Amino acid sequence: KPPWLFVNYNNISNGNSTDSITNRTIEVIGGRDDRILKLLAKKLNFRFNYFDPPERIQGTSDSESGFFSGVIGLISRREADLYIGDVGLTYERFNFVEFSFITLADSGAFVTHAPSQLNEALALLRPFQWQVWPAIGITVLIVGPIFYLLIALPNLWQPRFKVRSYTRLFFDCTWFTVTILLKQTGKEPNSNNKTRFFIILLSFSATYVISDMYSANLTSLLARPGREKAVHNLYQLEEAIISRGYKLYIEKHSSSHSLLENGTGIYSRLYNLMVLGQGYNNSLVNSVEQGVELVKDSENVVLMAGRETLFFDIQRFGPSNFHLSEKLNTAYSAIALQLGCPYIEEINKILMAIFEAGIITKMTENEYEKLGKEKTISSSEIAENVAKDTNKDLKRQIKVDEGTKLKPISLKMLQGAFYLLCFGNIFSGLILIGEFMFHKRLRKRNKRRHVVITKKWKKIVKIKISRIRSMYLRFYRNAMNDAFVSTLEYLE
Known part of the structure; x- marks a missing residue:
């Protein structure tokens, strides 16, 4: 597990495919833990040999048998003397092995794909x-x-x-x-x-x-074009899993695995979402490196592991492809030894001295610096590597380069002004059509009202004229009646 140990696997094949797996030797070529172990061997005057355990896991306890599997199980059965690596300290493991002074104080974290850039055309509207x-x-x-x-x-x-x-x-x-x-x-x-x-x-x-x-x-x-909102903490991760369809992965038999499986609160909710959404077996990866590759290839994949290990793998695959979250919790790693180990006090004295002096931290930084120097290659080597890559890798490399290099302002960034102008014209056109319809309806109403008023006045005039006519006829008849009456009196 780099940067703790750098290992080359040498397969010895004898014609049988199964034997090529079992007959496998390892060659440790460096790493921080290798340097610590060599320092302990020099100070305490002992020799050591590396071997690759068959299961290649730290180990988990079996509730039925009560024994540990993996490397922890080998040490508890005294088939191995010690195990140095990224092994977390847990209460369950303290019952089977004995741990030395801490060699690493790491924090839990999760890594997501780097937030993609937002649409440049909508920069004016954002x-x-x-x-x-x-x-x-x-x-x-x-x-x-x-x-x-x-x-x-x-x-x-x-x-x-x-x-x-x-x-x-x-x-x-x-x-x-x-x-x-x-x-x-x-x-x-x-x-x-x-x-x-x-x-x-x-x-x-x-x-x-x-x-x-x-x-x-x-x-x-x-x-500086904007990017999508990144996921920083566990609550944002829970929201992203529910609303945005994120998939959470953890390393098999790791401290993050046990933390999610046995945790409460937000950890319990994340574990339930992970199991219900993906299934238990589909949410586990064999190594942090495999999980980081999944995060690099997909935009909705999340990997939870140790922050130092994630930081190392991020540097290997390119920091521009990933986003590292905040520190979640503190986890300690140490050397696992057999119960009742007689030289654990001497190991603790040496580890305490180099830890307090900052030598362990300096060793870790040196391994990161070596990695950075190995990562730096010339332009000709880049061209050769790109020529050998597949079309998928080539497209991914071009995408990363476009996202990291500086670019001048293009006319694409100014498309938002035309979008805004188009939206304003459409909105103004709708308002103009609405005004036309309103005034047309108002004119019809006024015309209808004018016709009604005209008919009403005509009716009023006719009524007035008929009343005046009837009054005039009544006055005329009364006058004629009076004249006839006076004539009759004269005749009599």
């Missing part, structure tokens, strides 16, 4: 998130009535001009404030000193506050 609109809406709703009160209230106390309609005045004030916020010109409803001061203040706010803040955000987005 500042207009939902958090901005409530403040803008409240501002638009408030400034219009305030401007109306500044004009209407003084005129009610001391009338200086005639207001035909206060409703129309309120609409004019609101529309004028909207045009000011949109940096357009408009006719002032009134021109006294109070309204002028308010208009100047509103213009400064719209120009130097809203516009400058937007320009600053836009400049930062164009200079």
